[in-house]
Amino acid sequence: MKYADINRRFTEIVAEWLAKGYSINTASMSGSQGETAKIDLTDGKEIVRILVDRFSDYAANVEGVEIIVGKALDADVRPNNNDNWATLWNNRLEVLQQERFFKIGENRVSGTQYGTAAEAKAAAELRLKRYIAKECSSKSKTFTGEAIEIAKRVIRRKFGANRIATAYVMVFKYDNAYCVSYRDRTYRLR
Known part of the structure; x- marks a missing residue:
């Protein structure tokens, strides 16, 4: 899987919410919390944020990109209101849906490859074995x-x-x- 597939999936999720009757809520999208991309949608009663962000799980030795769909819980952030003093925080969302794409490997020609958690763990183990083998062969x-x-x-x-x-x-x-x-x-x- 390539990053273009993640873009396609993000687009599909946004289209699903737009098909449910939600519209874009521009006022709550200002600023950045380090995410790769985000879009806020509203049905007039609630705000739903769909965001793409990077993640790292150091205990499992995996990293990648995730798409999170979350509902705003903060009462200060209101739909269809352009008061910019209220911030919709990514870490305070009620997560409705989460999809993770695990980084398997990368190179300069084909870019980064993504897959499942099992594939990412297997690739990390292989990288470690290769690193250990290289270190042993390069002793002076x-x-x-x-x-x-x-x-x-x-x-x-x-x-x-x-x-x-x-x-x-x-x-x-x-x-x-x-x-x-x-x-x-x-x-x-x-």
């Missing part, structure tokens, strides 16, 4: 002896140093590449 290995003498030649040529203190010379392998380090400078061998 330090060399001594003849490699230090070769490193000194590289340091003279690349860093322009004439007198080299052996205590500051390091040769190591990191992510399948050899590196020479001297004091605060590092050169990756090709």
Whole structure:
């Protein structure tokens, strides 16, 4: 599922409420509480807010986008009234409907992919396994002896140093590449 599908679903929900006879209540929509999008509708007696927002559940290691339909409980926010001093707070809505779209993965080409909670948890576990595998394979290995003498030649040529203190010379392998380090400078061998 792509973000366009979430936009389509948001549109469908708004259309359902408009079909029930609700109209847009513009006065209660001013300001932002960090949500991605929102629209307020009224039937003349109550205000219903339909909003798109991001969520994170750190305990379950999932995140995503949710669509919430909620009814205004605050008596100060009245339908068809343009008094801007009253604010309709997203966290004080009586939630009538909630749909969550869990983030499975993303890349620069295809964008973010969304799916179910089970798919998101499986993807998070796979990412963790890949991260652990990458960390284990990228541990550095330090060399001594003849490699230090070769490193000194590289340091003279690349860093322009004439007198080299052996205590500051390091040769190591990191992510399948050899590196020479001297004091605060590092050169990756090709």
